[in-house]
Amino acid sequence: MSGALPILIGGPFAAAMVSFLFTGAIGRALSVLLATASAVAALATSIEVMRSGVQIHALAGWGAPLGIELRIDGLAMLMLLLTAGISLAVTTFAAGYLKGDAQPHFWPLWYFLWGALNTVFLVSDIFSLYVCLELITLAAVGGTALSGDRIALSASLRYLMSAIMGSLAYLLGVAMIYAQVGTLDLTQLSGRLGSSWSSGAALSLVTAGLAMKTALFPLHFWLPAAHSLAPAPISAALSAMVVKASFYVLLRFWFQLSEPTSNQLAAHLLGALGMAAVLWGSVQAALQERLKLVVAYSTVAQIGYLFFIFPLFGGALAAGRSEWAQEAWKGGIILILAHAVAKSAMFLVSGALLQTFGSDRISDLKGAAVRAPLTLAAWGIAGISLIGLPPSGGFIAKWLLLTTAIRQEYWLYVAVLLLGGLLASVYVFRVLWHSFLTPEEMPSVSRIPGSMSISILALTVVLLLMGLRPAIPLEFTLIGIPLPAGDLR
Amino acid sequence: MNGAILLVSALIPLVLAITGLLNGARVAMDRITPWAPLPALLTALIAPSLQVSMPSLLFGAEFDLDALGRVFLGLSAVLWLAAGHFSCGYFENRKSERRHRFFFLLTMSGNLGLTVAADAVTFYSFFALMTFSAYPLVIHDGTENSRRAGRSYLRLAILGEMLLLSGLLLATSQAGSTEFSALPKAIALAPNRNTIIALLLAGFGVKAGLVPLHAWLPLAHPAAPAPASAVLSGTMIKAGVLGWLRVLPLGDLESSTWSGILLASGIFMNLYGAICGFVQVRPKEALAYSSVSQMGYLTLAAGLALEPDGVAPAAIAACAAYTVHHGIAKAALFLGVGALSHADGPRVRVLLLTGSLYCGLSLAGFPLTTGAYAKWLLKSIPAGKTWNAWASPLLLVTSIATAFLVARIIMLLVRLQPDQVKHAYGFPLAMRLLPAWGSLVLLGVLGPWLLPIALRSAGLHVTSFSALEHIGGGAALVLWTTPLLYIGRRLWLRTAAQPAIPPGDLLTFVGSKLERLTPISKFLAVFTPWKKPFSRFTQIRTEGLIKAVVRMEEAQTRWDFGMIALALTWTTLWVFLHWRTG
Amino acid sequence: MNWNFWLPIFLPLSSLVTALLILVIRENQHRLRTFVNLLGATLKIVMVAVVGYGVYTQHAYEARMPLSLTLDLVLRVDDISLLFLALSSTLWFLTTIFAVGYLEGSPHQSRFFCFFSLCMTATMGISLAGNLITFLIFYEMLTLATYPLIVHRGTEKALRAGRIYLAYTLVGGAVTLAGTAWIHTLVGPTQFAHGGVLAPLAPTHRHQLQAIFTLMIVGLGVKAALFPLHGWLPTAMVAPAPVSALLHAVAVVKAGVFGIVRLIYDVFGVKFAVSLGVLAPLSWLAGFTIVYGSIRALFQHDLKRRLAYSTVSQLSYIVLGAAVFGASGTIGALAHLVHQGLMKITLFFCAGILGETWGIHGVDELSGIGRRMPLTMGAFTIAAFGMIGTPPMAGFVSKWYLGLGGVRAGDYWVLAVLIASSVLNCAYFLPIIHDAWFGKSRQDSVALPQRRSLVVPAAETSLPLLLPALVTAFMSLTAGLFAGSHFSPLGAARLITERMYAP
Amino acid sequence: MVLDLLLAASLLLTAWRSLYANDPLQAVGLFVAYGLLLALAWARLDALDVALAEAGIGAGLTGALLLGASRHAADRSFSDRIASPMMRAFLAAGALSLTSIVALALWSLRKPRGPGIAPLVSAKLSESGVKHPVTSVLLNFRSWDTLLEIGVLVVAAFSILALRLARSPPRKYDPMLAALVRVMVPILGVCGGYLLWAGSHRPGGAFQAGALLGAAGVLLQLAGYDLLADSARRGFRALLVVGFGTFLCVGIGVSTLGHQILEYPPTQAGSLIFWIELVATISIAVTLNLLYAASGSGAT
Amino acid sequence: MTAQYSVYALAGGLLVGFAFHALAIHTHVLKRILAWNTLGSAAFLVFGAIARRNTGAPDPVPHAIVITGIVVAISSTALALALARRIDEENKK
DSSP, X not given: OOSHHHHHHHHHHHHHHHHHHOOSHHHHHHHHHHHHHHHHHHHHHHHHHHHHOOEEEEGGGOOTTTSOEEEEOHHHHHHHHHHHXXXXXXXXXXXXXXXXXXXXXXXXHHHHHHHHHHHHHHBOBHHHHHHHHXXXXXXXXXXXXXXXXXXXXXXXXXXXXXXXXXXXHHHHHHHHHHHHHSOOBHHHHTTOOOSSHHHHHHHHHHHHHHHHHHTOGGGOTTHHHHHHHSOHHHHHHIIIIIHHHHHHHHHHIIIIISOTTTTHHHHHHHHHHHHHHHHHHHHHHHXXXXXXXXXXXXXXXXXXXXXXXXXXXXXXXXXXXXXXXXXXXXHHHHHHHHXXXXXXXXXXXXXXXXXXXXXXXXXXXXXXXXXXXXXXXXXXXXXXXXXXXXXXXXXXXXXXXXXXXXXXXXXXXXXXXXXXXXXXXXXXXXXHHHHHSOOSSOOOXXXXXXXXXXXXXXXXXXXXXXXXXXXXXXXXXXXXXXXXXXXXX | OHHHHHHHHHHHHHHHHHHHHSSTTHHHHHHHGGGTTHHHHHHHHHOOOOEEEETTSTTTEXXXXXXXXXXXXXXXXXXXXXXXXXXXXXXXXXXXXXXXXXXXXXXXXXXXXXXXXXXXHHXXXXXXXXXXXXXXXXXXXXXXXXXXXXXXXXXXXXXXXXXXXXXXXXXXXXXXXXXXXXXXXXXXXXXXXXXHXXXXXXXXXXXHTOGGGOTHHHHHHHHSOHHHHHHIIIIIHHHHHHHHHHHSOTTXXXXXXXXXXXXXXXXXXXXXXXXHHHTOSXXXXXXXXXXXXXXXXXXXXXXXXXXXXXXXXXXXXXXXXXXHHHHHHHHHHHHHHHHHHHOOSHHHHXXXXXXXXXXXXXXXXXXXXXXXXXXXXXXXXXXXXXXXXXXXXXXXXXXXHHHHHHHHHHHHHHHOOOOOOOOSSSSOHHHHHHHHHHHHHHHHHHHHHHHHHHHHHHTOOOOOOOHHHHHHHHHHHHHHHHHHHHHTHHHHHOOOSSOSSOTTHHHHHHHHHHHHSOOHHHHHHTTGGGHHHHHHHHHHXXXXXXXXXXXXXXXXXXXXXXXXXXXXXXHHHHHHHHHHHO | OOHHHXXXXXXXXXXXXXXXXXXHSOTTOHHHHHHXXXXXXXXXXXXXXXXXXXXXXXXXXXXXXXXXXXXXXXXXXXXXXXXXXXXXXXXXXXXXXXXHHHTTTOSOHHHHHHHHXXXXXXXXXXXXXXXXXXXXXXXXXXXXXXXXXXXXXXXXXXXXXXXXXXXHHHHHHHHHHHHHHHHHHHHSSOBOOTTOSOGGGTTTTHHXXXXXXXXXXXXXXXXXXXXXXXXXXXXXXXXXXXXXXXXXXISHHHHHHXXXXXXXXXXXXXXXXXXXXXXXXXXXXXXXXXXXXHHHHHTOOBHHHHHHHHHHHHHHHHHHHHHSOSHHHHHHHHHXXXXXXXXXXXXXXXXXXXXXIIOXXXXXXXXXXXXXXXXXXXXXXXXXXXXXXXXXXXXXHHHHHHHHHHHHXXXXXXXXXXXXXXXXXXXXXXXXXXXXXXXOOSGGGSOOOOOOOSSSOTTOOOXXXXXXXXXXXXXXXXXXXXXXXXXXXXXXXXXXXXXXXXX | OHHHHHHHHHHHHHHHHHHTOSSHHHHHHHHHXXXXXXXXXXXXXXXXXXXXXXXXXIIIIHHHHHHHHHHHOOSGGGGOBXXXXXXXXXXXXXXXXXXXXXXXXXXXXXXXXXXTTHHHHHHHXXXXXXXXXXXXXXXXXXXXXXXHHHHHHHHHHHHHHHTOOOOOOOOOOOHHHHHHHHHHHHHHHHHHHHHHHHTTTSSOXXXXXXXXXXHHHHHHHHTTOOXXXXXXXXXXXXXXXXXXXXXXXXXXXXXXXXXXXXXXOTTTHHHHHHHHHHHHHHHHHHHHHHHHHHTTOSOO | OHHHHXXXXXXXXXXXXXXXXXXXXXXXXXXXXXXXXXXXXXXXXXXXXXXXXXXXXXOHHHHHHHHHHHXXXXXXXXXXXXXXXXXXXHHHO
């Protein structure tokens, strides 16, 4: 049994324990060590998956229907690598941002969140997915409430309520699936859901629940307040990974459980909601006054893009062209990665600016380009990826989605893909405009601590690398791609 | 190597102009400039007929010293030499003379260059160089009048350039190459040859003073200083004629419509110029109009050259002869006017006046003058019966008109008061100006004998001058003009403050009409007033929209909306999922 | 190390490395930064020369880097790219010298030069792009690299110009992306090849191809400043002079026009484009832009805005030449690509010098400046006459071939448009030249600096500003005078067109 | 059969009354009653473990928490609803659609579709180291879920500590309560121990035992012991974390010996499970106490 | 045995409907927490009913699931109540 997996799973949890018990410098150092060990383990497992394809580990030694299995395919591995990467960056950022142990409670919650995120991508049992999602939600709500003022607390309460509402709907769906098929394991469930009153109900409840947790357009009401009021490292993790976790589960359900070609109409409903999300989110982001709210609404918009995978992938399979479906799948996943990295970079930048400039109102950012050039450059590069301009990962994703959409003649998706990019450029460059303005007297502002700028720059470098050499992540996406013709690789 | 001489002779003035700019070389330049055209004169006289092509220059430049080129080069060189020397003493101070000299040399280089150019593009380049660098000469003294003249000169020059460019383009697209040897034939065969010929005629016509396009001439020549206007009238307007002779399909056309048109316009130009000149009050304007009328003869000759029945060589020879004659006479007159305005002693005035009188008579074509010889050559062009019938009466009438104009000019010259110009050089001014003027008048006097020799040596076969035939023709002219002059003496003797027809007749008339027409910028101003409310309107709309959007967003963040949305989502999903299965 | 692979990569890399080095250099190390800049520029010129000789001797340079399974980044040196490479590398060298002189003592120089070299990397990339996707990537990078240059001064006006610039170019970029993706779906990765790659699709996808062509023209038209999409060019005049020189003569607008030339000749193929019936409307649009640009230039009082509108009209010469079917039209277009660069950059250098040394911005403040700055105004006059199209200068050469192309293709209105625009050019350039040389000079009272040298009169500006202007003026003169030779832009254009129209 | 119908009806009645009650105390009281009735229902469904858990945690502790919180929610806005009638209509329709979807689906699932996992569990029960099927599923077959579930508890504890709630003022001494506490606490302790031990072969187990010990803790808090005060001491924090920590160490430790993660070697499975359960119970008890202390237990 | 299943399943379904309606309608935090606890317990009832469909011993897996569910429910309720109390404290300040 590969040695890396236990460290990958246990690392963050152990770090949480240690940082809870020993709040001093040693405790922090030890927990950081454990966390990095888990990140390295993630890398090791990815190499193994790269070499030998999909890996399955039966937990506690029992087989699939009885026990719980860990299934790591290309998509899961990419998400694990993403979590490891971004969490490392966020941890280094938080070290500088929180200035020593001003916030002892931050670290245990943060490591628990990291550990929970790892588990959700590994496990392939629908009920343990529910428990993982609950674990993530509680850790995230705990983290959001850390900033302590009244509005942040009510935002986190509202977030908790809506998240739990989503999980309960998901739980009802799980109950019906279990009642109908008799097993809880995803791989065993694939294709056996059939089409009856209970399967339709189950799928709609699960989708609705997870859409609520992913903040798809009509259900996005809780996200802006929660993500913008949480402390910067937490909001980075929220936007980049927590939201993606429930989307990942939805992807698993939609493409592994039911055969995608059958429910085209529902897929297009999700696509339509996605389109509405892109337009509504971008418009809202352009109107916001505070930087973090802009980034939060931009998350709402970018999540809209993610939901394009359902109609495009399903449509391609319905048309019997598996290479089109492959392109849609690759585009979608690269978009998840690119958005995660870009959004976390943006939140970290807004956190850094908040700390150095005292306020994150955009109008107060005058002269920022001179005082904090690197941070603004990072915001620019992350913005470029959101808009989908070439040297970034976002462009590759948009290019793949565009080509599939054109091939399947979905002109509406093509139009929204392009229009979304332009609308994104409005709020990205709006911040740059203000920061280029040179105020009369230049505010004397402290330099951004090294660890914060290093983590931000590391994220932007990853973005550019993904743009210039996307071959490696693309290679990963094909492992275990849920095409009817089995594993294409 | 020998080909290089051609290019060098044309480019020496250009090089000198540029070296003149350097601060140190100023004094040295004062002595060298007058002799700048000398190499060109020498090439014209002694150089063998040369043919040179430089592939890398422009689109493969060709230079060819053929007969026509040699004549024009010689004439231009002589006149530029005279004007150069004349200008040395003419200006009031050193600074303005230097500025004048820079552009003087540029124009000279352009003029000399175009005579030897053998392909359309090189010709056009030198032509443009000459035209544009002549502009500063026209507005040299900086008064408002010369600025206005300069503006009209430039506008019409640009119009001419553009017409010429389109004509040459159309011709080259037919001919496939830009050489002058190929162009005429290609134009003759071209389906749209009428448009090409019209464009070329108009293009060169602006420079040659073809009537509707001549309006800049009476404005520009008087405004320019004397040496400049001498050269302007002497050789530069001749460049237009050279252009016609090079490009137009002489003798290759079937129909004689074009030659008919040219003949008619030549005659009309002659008479129109004479009439306008006659009413002028200042000698320079009168001289300018006399140039316009004399160019009528050249247009006449060009028209004859266009005759379909191959009379081109004779017509070209006659045209060349007339060009030389007119060039020298007109330049002498202009220099005379310049000298007169500086002459202080009575003796010098008498000398200048007699010289000018001789030149005037030569212009009118009195016997034993180059004018008579040139007119005789024109008459003797064997261009079909119509021309033979009409040639002598026409030439007679035009000569009489010219005679009247000459009389008017001489009278104006007599009345000209010298304006008080202080002497920059400390010795009497006339001393500097006379030699240049005198040499020209002398050339004029020796003209009838020198001209045929020069033309024949250049390669144009032309019958030599024999006093006998001229006496007969000339006698008829004298018999007619002297009584008429006597009858109309009140006309040409009267003085008037304002000329009946203002100089630049057509242009000033049309120009004033244009000014009243609201300029385009006012036209655009009409639109700007209601631009303001439109942007105001859009602004209100967008603010309203933003408020609505923000309100909707607030509504959405309320909890119940979220729950409704959730319920809505799973119900629609359930319905859609079952749509297919149900 | 096989050079065929590495040279095309080194070209954009050299300016990228310069950009990164400058980022590292501190703000106050002026001398070091200038050295790095000039080193990068000279290195580039040497490499372009080597590559030029290589292409001349039929040597194939290509670097192919896989971007994803179906997409790959291709950097290839072929004849058209060589033309653009030579132009941009020489002009960049001169603009760098000019910029160093111009920005003496102004703040944020390292940021300026960093983005300056990034912009050059993008231009190199565009000229070397071997297929449509590479072209698109560098096309978008160019937009991003030039934005900070426009807003360099940080004033409200500069930012407004930046906003407008971004609004136009980003929309253009998105539309080009749509077009490229559409072509990609139809034909797969499109390699630039003379004669075009889309011909076999003709019978089945006629309307789709027409739609794609329109999309691409709109996308590229934004940077090529075609009529409705030119709004950003005049407002971007608020940028410092070296930027507007770079923007308007070398990098941005040339990228748009170069893109259109690539599109017509190497993606669609000119014969196929004619059969599609898309070239005629493009030529009408270009014609209209030429006249419109010149008319608007007539009414501008600010010198740089007038030059900007003149750029709008001059660019459409190239598009007109490309759109008119026929060898001489193409020769005219390709030659004008270089000539316009040379002449326009001289005009902007002079405008920059006037703005910098004497603070002259308006057209009416120029009277009498010729006498006090003869060399600058001499260069300006040469370039202005070149713009008008008087013979010895380069402008005449391309106008001549464009006219010839139009006439040979049978649409005479092209000739009319060229003539009309020449007249308009005279209308807005000659008054400037007249005032400069013959107007009464107003600022005589200002004390003239006391250095008198053999050549440079007293009131002239500092050498690093003056030299580039004179060099480019001289180049535009010689490019016209020695047009016939093989090494002149016209010679190169003729060579390219022969290869292009060969069977 | 009649008993089930009666029970279901009473369940619906109490739930409906508690959900729409106007007074917070009344609502919580009814909620506790509803919880107990639900425990009865679980007993009827032969799910004794669940019944115990529902009674202990579902009704008992949650009820206690809610009671503590309800004293604060004395203001009248307790029962006001969404203003606009149109919204209420939509929401009613939404609720109706949810009910119909769930009812329809459950109706179509009346007949069991296949054996499910039950026979598998009973087959492998002998190897799991415990005899009671539910405990075997909880602590062996799906031990991963239980690990995460304890994690959830720990995270809740962390979050609550992070909120840095103000400590409620000390209570005045109440003799009656003191006497009750002196009697009840030992009884609860013994019952908890028994439940823990019984878990391996009869319904019972860590969570139920933890609930009882938690209840004992609550009684102590009511009697004046202020738990939040010494929550900062390291000992308390260690107790909080020890359950999750040991379970995790066992899981990971086992995997280093060549087994899968959480795969107990067959021989020591039983004892390992017992140790894990013991430690888990302690942690669960402490965490539940902390939860109660944080959600407004004391105060006026 | 299916009769018992249908009774409790039906009760669970109705309870889910009631709870969701109460959750959506009311604005007060405490009422919402109450409603969503009921909703959770109703869902677990559904699980229980499913476990009881066959005649023999009930299926232990749903029971384990329900126990885990209950623990998760209480932890989230506790967190919600703590947040509510903290908000009250902030309001009073």
